[in-house]
Amino acid sequence: MENSELLIKERELVIPGQTLARGLEYLPSSGTFRSDQEIKAKVLGLVRVKERFVSIVPLAGVYVPKPGDGVIGLVKDMQTTLWILDINSPYDAILLLGEAVDEYVDLNKTDISMFYDIGDVIYAKVLNVSKSKQVQLTMNDYRARKLIGGRILKITPSKVPRLIGREGSMIELIKGETKCQIIVGQNGVVWLKGENESLATRAILMVESESHTVGLTDRISELLGKKGE
């Protein structure tokens, strides 16, 4: 279509209701909606344009589970054959015994708390999310495991990609400088354990609060470098 035009620049800050593009050439992606000929913003965030798709990376908001996401969850309840986990989302997730354990379990003889108990923290993969937002997890993934010790941090879920950085650059920087093991869940829960946990915590919280600013990587390495000596 000839009269399609983009009204914003890449990475521009937009507010809900702002018109991003006009005409049918562009298509609304996450964080945007179409109203007649126009594509408008749903949430506050930074615009991203990929070919014909206009989307927004939000600066706030809750985590909505998607199949394939790796999440960190806290076991909050247990039934005969399943666990219920709090995954920092409006929706609780369930982990079925069959998705959690490979071996045969005789339920007459075993209490499933020997695998995971209430209060345990688990890194698991989202297997499936039904339309009514029933979330199922699986441990059938090479990264999935129980997390023992360490500490838990919560950040805004939409800022997780920023914390990981391009091809893991940011998280590798923090891991390397603080000699910590760090696992970041797509749900905004971060688990860390190691020598210098408090420094890593400070770096992660700095990424969270300054995620929309420029030159963040330099400031993070400065923070880590200074304290490391």
Next chain:
Amino acid sequence: MTKVGKPERMIIGGKRLDGRELEHFRAISIEIGNLKKAAGSAVFKFGDTYAQTAVFGPQEMHPKHLQNPEKSFIKCRYAMAPFSSTERIRPGRTRRATEISKVIKEAFSDVIFLEDYPKTSIDIYIEILQADASTRCAGLNAASLALVDAGIPMKNLVSSCSVGKVDGKIVLDVGGLEDNYGEVDMAVATVADEDKFILLQMDGIVTKQELSKMLDLARKGCSQIFEMQKNALKEKYKIGEGDEQDE
């Protein structure tokens, strides 16, 4: 603060009691994200009217029987602090607070994408810390910013202002004594600067001509409020110059 009686005239030489022109707002100030524990928060002040809002959610809906499997549920609570006025306001539910909570909730259910978060609730708390007329307008403006701060998907912001009739003249942003002794007080909310009204409440009697004049003024006022809300949001999340390409 002592109670002031009715002044003889409230508009003298085209100026109002506080020295404003007929179509001017009181001093407006906006602060976004001032509460750390809430998902989103904002303060909106019209002169001496202070509204503090906080937004929680979307979160799991309780009681569960009110969960809607297709969309989110808005819980809205408007309340005036006991110390907000010249006389103590009895805390707790009153007829007035329940009504205002309800109309604000209905205004927001038109702009929030409720179907994005089925089975959840979005909680909006509006506390009036100091009341000097137009409290529901200040509350709506603040709540709209708090919702944006919480990252809740919306069609547009909500902007609100009051118009009234004082001494036979149509005025914008009714304040203080004008509310107590003026003839008409009307609260209006629009979807940003669009020509869509989502809240309109009026006390008093007006003619048809006066009403359409008042609506025109309210429209103008709301678009001014919208500009201020927009600027406050952009100010809060200013981005430095240059272009960074981290993914």
